[in-house]
Amino acid sequence: MNLMDLxxxxxxxxVDFAVLLLIRRKMEKKRFIIVLLTVSLFFPVLLFAxxxxxxxxxDRENPLSSYAKALSKAEDYFRKGIYDDAIAxxxxxxxxxxxxxxxxxxxxxxxxxxxxxxxxxxxxxKVIEINPNFVGAYTQRAVAYSAKGNFDMxxxxxxxxxxxxxxxxxxxFSRGLVYSDKGDLEKAIADCSKAIxxxxxxxxxxxxxAGAYRKKGNYDQAFSDYSKALEIDPNxxxxxxxxxxxxxxxxxxxxxxxxxxxxxxxxxxVPSDFLxxxxxxxxxxx
Numbered sequence: 347m348n349l350m351d352l353x354x355x356x357x358x359x360x361v362d363f364a365v366l367l368l369i370r371r372k373m374e375k376k377r378f379i380i381v382l383l384t385v386s387l388f389f390p391v392l393l394f395a396x397x398x399x400x401x402x403x404x405d406r407e408n409p410l411s412s413y414a415k416a417l418s419k420a421e422d423y424f425r426k427g428i429y430d431d432a433i434a435x436x437x438x439x440x441x442x443x444x445x446x447x448x449x450x451x452x453x454x455x456x457x458x459x460x461x462x463x464x465x466x467x468x469x470x471x472k473v474i475e476i477n478p479n480f481v482g483a484y485t486q487r488a489v490a491y492s493a494k495g496n497f498d499m500x501x502x503x504x505x506x507x508x509x510x511x512x513x514x515x516x517x518x519f520s521r522g523l524v525y526s527d528k529g530d531l532e533k534a535i536a537d538c539s540k541a542i543x544x545x546x547x548x549x550x551x552x553x554x555x556a557g558a559y560r561k562k563g564n565y566d567q568a569f570s571d572y573s574k575a576l577e578i579d580p581n582x583x584x585x586x587x588x589x590x591x592x593x594x595x596x597x598x599x600x601x602x603x604x605x606x607x608x609x610x611x612x613x614x615x616v617p618s619d620f621l622x623x624x625x626x627x628x629x630x631x632x
Contacts, residue, residue, distance in 0.1 A: 515545035583614035599628035
């Protein structure tokens with residue numbers, strides 16, 4: 347059975363990529379290091395908060411105020427996967443200063459990660475209300491809209507992000523993923539290519555473009571992009587998981603299993619539906 351014959355599985359995986367892959371960005375600043383397999387814009391928001399808290403919270407003593415400490419605790423809980431407590435800390439920060447946007451942005455990204463798309467959209471709306479020029483709020487709201495199937499609204503948000511920052515690779519590969527989810531694969535490839543032009547070391551752009559090539563059946567281009575993504579980030583579990591699907595589609599089951607094992611070793615939970623089909627097709631359990 348070809349992967350394209352599994353619409354429910356395909357949809358769930360693409361949503362997973364939209365939510366967990368698109369918003370991953372590796373950044374390093376001060377004491378925060380965005381490590382491999384970090385999958386949220388949550389942490390860059392915290393980094394950004396360090397630079398804006400003096401202004402946003404001028405009535406407080408310094409960036410290590412109660413507001414910043416609450417966001418720091420939220421980060422810690424998020425890293426540990428304790429999402430309810432992470433949200434609770436964001437709530438505390440919002441009570442302390444409801445006019446500062448970093449806590450709304452952080453909470454929105456947590457909601458996005460756990461699949462509460464309506465709540466995420468509400469928080470990103472609040473960020474935009476407070477700071478209409480914050481590009482990240484538009485790209486992440488686009489992710490939520492896309493996950494809900496509201497592709498036109500998602501594309502509109504990406505367009506706004508590009509209008510605000512034409513040099514944003516994130517805005518372009520965000521729109522590329524929306525186009526890919528929508529099935530407009532040529533536009534997806536074009537946007538990812540633009541993102542690569544702007545940020546050549548963006549493994550996300552290569553990975554999203556590889557997915558679009560895979561959907562088109564252009565496996566040579568897809569495998570080339572997977573290889574480039576792994577060259578940039580050799581420990582990307584999601585790249586291995588995505589390439590496993592491409593190998594499955596090509597009926598190269600041994601290679602597919604190899605990538606499944608690599609993804610799992612790096613902490614990725616491969617969807618059970620895919621494993622079931624791979625076991626059936628390959629005639630082996632692992």
